[in-house]
Amino acid sequence: MKPIDLASFAVAIIALAAVVYVVRTPSGSVSEGASIFASDVSEATIAQGQALYQENCASCHGKSLEGQPNWREPDADGRLPAPPHDESGHTWHHPDSMLFDYTKFGGQATLAALGVELESGMPAFGEKLSDDQIRSILDYIKSAWPARVRAAQAEQTRADEEARNQ
Template sequence: MAGYPRSYFKFAAALSLALTAAGLTGCDGLVGTGTPEHHQRTTEPEILQRGERLYQLHCAACHGDQREGAENWRQRNPDGTFPPPPLDGSAHTWHHPYWQLSDMIRYGAEARGGTMPSFEDTLSEGDTEAIIAWLQSHWPDAIFEAWVRYDRNHPTREDWERDMGEPWVTH
């Protein structure tokens, strides 16, 4: 997913704009040719089951069986860290582009002062993709659409860093 060159996204954005202008966005075939795969939610049962199994095994202890997060997730712990947020679409997970969601799951948040552990040695790229697919399969449509727009505007780390005016620290 991280491998798309920037020009590709410019092309995808232009194409999607052109199609919107032409009133053709309802045509999946056409839009699909210029859009990264993750901009459409998968309905593949194998991927979703794999994502759910891995989530329950590795993530549910902190983020909750129903992806509801900690009740007081907005409030800092006494040591200044934050509790695990919900991943069910009710929090701000949609405000992380695809590369950033993958990065967070792969490397955790310790480099940014958080407590989310790294899964670099536990989960493969395919595992991470399956978990994200499963999580997103539960997001309300409006949240997923907002996420797609956000992802389209920040397709790479460089885009995000430029917009935020700060580096994304991984290690």
């Protein structure tokens, strides 16, 4: 396979995992069955999230949410580099519950729980960060998106929560 074909395949697998995620979540997910994000986020929460992001996430995802260069192309180990968390990336295509679990449990565990075999470089932060700290980081990331992107991501979250409550 050409490298670009492998990258396209990996992105397609992650997108498929997001669709499957609406139906099934990893065991122990605190997000299961309920909204995990407040609809109104304070400036203090966003500031805390920004500080925590800089401390825990920026080394891979960039100081300004820009991600690593060539993030759509696998590196020498076959893993995709860290994607951007700004509007140019795919973070906003996922519901809050998946973003939370991906951060708390790590990419490998979250994808494996969905039956997806894909090498992920995203570590688990559940032992280092509290649930509230993870939420504040995600709130910070979402605060940087334009209104149309926030609205699209909110719709993903709404549909996910609706499916979980059926």
